[in-house]
Amino acid sequence: DAGVIQSPRHEVTEMGQEVTLRCKPISGHDYLFWYRQTMMRGLELLIYFNNNVPIDDSGMPEDRFSAKMPNASFSTLKIQPSEPRDSAVYFCASSLGQAGYTFGSGTRLTVV
């Protein structure tokens, strides 16, 4: 298995633009998580899905953030419009039940 695959690896965008981050979880995993990591706040949970259904999105900072999981093998996190304070590393992780999580390599987002 190639692990959790995230794309793009790096994204630089201008303030106000739409940004879409993509994630392919490990086949057979039933949980998918989106986290954001900054030096100041560490790893923060944004939203998580169980069997493709969003369970808790209370960590999504604003309405500008949205996430979807149309099928078991794909999820997106969208920011529209993006702002400089959204700059961070965004991680996707998947798990089977609540066993250890497998994280992707992350997307480093820079909004200028």
Added chain:
Amino acid sequence: SQKIEQNSEALNIQEGKTATLTCNYTNYSPAYLQWYRQDPGRGPVFLLLIRENEKEKRKERLKVTFDTTLKQSLFHITASQPADSATYLCAPANSGNTPLVFGKGTRLSVIA
């Protein structure tokens, strides 16, 4: 509110010595606790899971203890090596259905 505290300062240790990292938590009654390793530019990697009814768990040179009375977990690396240099994150979880909330981590440097 729930709080997770890890050694805020970086930990520097001589090669061959035992490194001990601390994870304290408040307002949690974790059913289990997980430890992860994170290298620069990469996602966290799962290391160990310890359940509330387990006092200690070992994996090769790693040992984790879990004291629910003290609300603390200790993570030990024996015979430390420069390759062990990384940031280590702890994550307690109240139940099998709640997503992980991570501490900010402790950066370990093993000096040859």
